Amino acid sequence: MALERSDLTPPGGGGEPAERPVLVIGAGINGLASAAYLARAGRRVLVLEGRNRLGGMAASVRLDDGPVVSECAHLVTALHPDVMSELGLYRHGLRFSHRRLPTMLLKPGTTLALSEDPWEAEAAIAEIAPGDARAYRRFLELVRRFHEALDPLIANPPARLGGDEAALNEAAHLLGARIGRVSERDFAALATMLAAPVAEVLDGYFASPFLKGGLAFDGVIGAFAAPSWNGTFLSFLQRRFASVSGRWGACGHPAGGLGALADAFWNAARANGAELRLNARVSRIAVDGDRVAGVVLTTGEEIAADIVVSTLHPHATFLELVGARHVDVGFAEDLAHLESRGSVARLTFVIEGLPRLGTHQDEPAPAGRFVIAPDLGYLERALTPAKFGATPAEPAVEFAIPSVHDASMQHEGRHIVTALALHAPLRAAETDETRAAFADAVTQTITRVMPDFRRRVRRAEVLMPRDIEERFGARGGHWHHIDLVPDQAWCLRPHARAAAYRGPLDGLYLAGASSHPWGGVSGLPGRGAAFAILKDRGWG
C-alpha cells in the first residue's frame, strides 16, 4: 500500500500546479469515499488515519495466528447503489462471499427464514402465522414505495436552515416534486410513520409477536432506543434501504470481511492518485480567522491546507481539534451536550466445527444473518438495564457465521461467529470480568437456539461500547457517531449549524457517520461532502 508519495505533482492533470491537497481526517468508509470522489474529480487528496489500518469501524483484523475477520461492523446492509456504480467498487476488487444472506429469526423451537425472495418469505411466514403472510407482502410494498419517495432526499444534500433561502427552496422543491408523485394514501402513511416507533408500525401490520420482534430488531440496532420510541421506524428503514443484491432485506458479506469493502473504496481513491498516511493522528485543525489553514499531527508535523474534511464526531472535530474558542458559544455548548451513547457490543467467537440450529438438528447451520429478538417486549427489556449502566440478562443478538461461505475464515476446522449484541451499556470502564460476563450472556442466548453452541466455543472476544470508542475513536462507541433521531436528521444533522456537510468554518467539511444521511457503510456522507466541496469550489 502506497503510504507516502514524495512526488507532489497534481494527479490527473486537473488542478493548477502545486495545488494543495484536500486533507481527509479518518480513513473509515466515509473518509475513503470522500477521497475517492474527490480524486475521481481530479483533485489532490491526502487521507490521514490515526490507526495503523484503514476502514475505521469497517476494518478487518487478523485474530492471533488465526484468520482475518471483520473487526467491528460485520455485514453490509445498505451500501448505496449509486456509490457502488459511480466508484466502480466491483472494478476495484470488491467481492462478496455472499450477497443475499437471508435473515433468519430464531427462538427456541422456531426458525423463520426471511429470504429476499418475497414468495419464499411469505410461504415461511404462512407456516407460523398464516394471517401475517399477506401482510408481509403489503409491508414490503410499503417500504419499497417509501424508499422510492425518500431516496432523492437521502442521496442529495439536505437544506441548510437560517438564511440560505436558495438551498431551502431547492430542497422544498425536491420534496414537493416527490410528494406530488406519492399517492394521497401513501403520503398519509409516510407522514404518520416517518417519525413513528417501529413497534407502532409493525403492530398495524402483523399479529405474530415473533415476526414483529425480529423485524423491530432493525429499528433499534445501532440506536439507544426501544421499539416503542419515536424515530425507530426511520432507523428501521435506514437499515433496509438499498441492499447489495438490489433486493430488499438481504445482507452481503465481503470476502475477507468488512475491511475488504474499505479496501475497495481505497483502491477507487488510489487509482486516481489519492494518498493515505496511516499512524497519522491529527491533534489540531489549524484555523486562520474564520477559515481552516491545515492540520497538526500528534508528532507536531504541520500540514497546510485550504480544505479539510473531517469524518469524526462533531464533538471531536469542533471542540477537540478546532477548539471551542474558534466557534460560536451557543454552537459549542450544543456540541458539549451532544450525547453519544453507543449500545451495541461486538463479539467474535472462534468455534470448533459448525453448530446446529435447535430446529434443524440434522444439518449444520446454513448461511444467514441470524436474529434473536423473539418479541417486542424482549427488545424493550434489553434496553432497560443499559439506561443505568447494567447489562441485560437476555441481550438481543444478530450473528453470522461468515466462515460458512467465506473459506478464508476457516482455519483448521474452526469457524468464526461474529455477533452484535444489544443493549450494551456505555460505562466509564470495562474490565475483563465485565466483558466476560457479557460474552457469557450472549453465549447463553445463542445456545438457546443452537444447543451445541456453548460447547463449541474456543475463544470469545468482546468489544463493549467503551472499548469501541477507545479503539476506533467514535465517541461513546456509537454506530451513527450521533443518534439518528428526528431532531438530528436531514437539515439538523449533526446540527443546524453544521448541516449539509459544511460547518461554520470556511474550508472545513464534515463527512462522517454523523453527517447526512446516517452511519453504516452506505458511503453517502463521504460522497455528499465531496460533492459539497466540488460545488463550492466550482470544480464540478
Added chain:
Amino acid sequence: MPEVSAVVIGAGVDGLVAASMLARRGVTVSVLEAAEEIGGAARTLAFHPGFRIPLAPERLLALRPGLVWESGIDLHDLTIVPHGTSVAIGEDGRSLARHLDDEADLRALAALAPGDALRMPLFETMLARGGALADRLGLGEPLGVETARAFLKRSRRVDAALLALGADEAHECARLLSGALGALLDRHFADPLVKAGLAGPALLGSGLGPMAPGTAAGLLLAQVGAQLAPPRTGAHLMGGLKGFVEALGRAAAAAGASLRVNATVRELTLKHDRVAGVVLESGEALPADLVLSTLPARASVELLEAGPLREALLGQLPAAEPSVVTARAAFALERAPRWTALPPALHRHIGPIQLAPDLGGLERASDAARAGAVPDAPWAELHLASALDAGLAPPGKALLTVTLSPLPGALSEGWSAEAEAGLLDHLQARIGAVARGFEATIEGRTLALGAGAGAGSFRLFGRGAGRLDAGGRAGPKNLYLCGAADHAPLAPLGTAGLKAAKLCLADLSGLKVA
C-alpha cells in the same frame, strides 16, 4: 347544507365538543351516552359518605380559548383560577415552590439553585417561542394525515416560519418538538429538583420516561393553553372538569343537539362499507349519515357489524390494552393536612404539590409500569380539591386527590384488593412523610384507574387522524374517531372532538380543512 344526521357515541368532553360544533352548523345531532350522566372521564363519583371524587384531575393543563368559543360555551360559565404557587418535593425531601409572580419565582429558584435561576427566564422564553411556533404550525390541533399534504403544499408557511427563525432557533424548536425531555432539561439545568419539577407534568399521559424521544414536547402542552392557564403553575377550573362538561352540555343542547343518557350503543350497522346507523342495547335502531365515536379505535371497530370489513380492521389494529395508565387516588380526611415538610408559609398550601422523582426515577417508574410492574415511586401530584370545590367534601372535612402516573396498563383489567391496598399504603406513607399526622386523619381512601392515557410521545404527524382509514387502512368513510385515546398526546383537552367535527364539516361541504 342538506339535512344531515349525525350520531355521537359518548358524552365525554370530546363527544360534547363535536356535538356542539356540528349542531351549530345545522347538523341534526344525537349524543348517546351509556352512563346515567354525561361527562365520561370528567364525571365525579360518590366516594366515602359525603365525599365525591373527580375522575379526571382539576388542574387545567391546557384548554385552548378557540375550543371554548367554537363549541359555544359561555365563558361566564367557567371560572378559571390560576394557581399562585405550585410545589415540587424531591425524593431527598428538598422542596421547590414555583410562583406565578416572576420575582417571587426567581427568588425561590435562586435560593435552591442560583445557576438554574439564571437560566430559567431564557428557558421559559424558549418554551413560549416553541409554543407559539407549535400554534402557528397548528400543532395544538394535531395535524391529521389527510391535511398533511395540504400542509406541506403550503410549505411556504413552514419555510417562512423556519427561515424567520434562523438555524439556532429552528434547531431548538426541533429539539422541543421531537427530542427527549431529559436531554433538554440536562442542557439547561443542573439541579435535579428543578428538572424533576418540570419533567413530571410534561410526561403525564405519555407513559414514557424522560429518555424517550418526543417527550420534550410535553412541555409545550401548557404553552398551548397559556391564555387561560399560566404555564408555570397551571390553573384550577372551578367545579373541575365536571363544571366544564356541564357547560359544554348546555352549549350543545342550546345548539339543538339531543343528549341521551343510559343509551349504550351495541352495534354499528353497515351498508356498502358505510355506516348506516347504530343499534342500542335496548334494540332501538337509529339511522345516521355520520357517526362520531369517542371510543378508542379498536373499541369503535368492535362495534361494527360482523363481516369482512370488521375482521380486516381488527387484524390491523393493535391490541386494545394500553401499556400504562394514569390513576387517581383520593383520601377523605378529617381535616386539611399540614405540609410540615414545606416552609411555614406553605403549610396550608392547597396544591398542586408534586412528589417528584428525579429524571432517573421517572425513567425507572416508566420502565417498571411498561413491564407490568407497579413502580416503587410513581410521580404523584396532590391537590386539596375540596379547598377550591366545596361540594367535594362535607363542611370542615377535606378531600385530597392524587394523580399517579404511570401504572401498568394490565391493572385496568382488574387487580387484587391487596395490590390496591399495598399501593395506597405506600402512597399514604409518602404523603405522611411530607405532612406529619396525615395518616391519622384518613377517614376513607380509594383508587380509580384512569383510562389508558394515550401512551406515547408527541409526533408532528401523529396518530389520531380522526379517521379509521389512516396509515393504509380502509375503514367506513363516514365513521369518525373523536376520542382522546387515539389522539396525539400534545392535544389539549377537547381537541379530538374539535378535530373530528372539522373533518366532518369539511367532508360535508367539500371544503378543505384549514
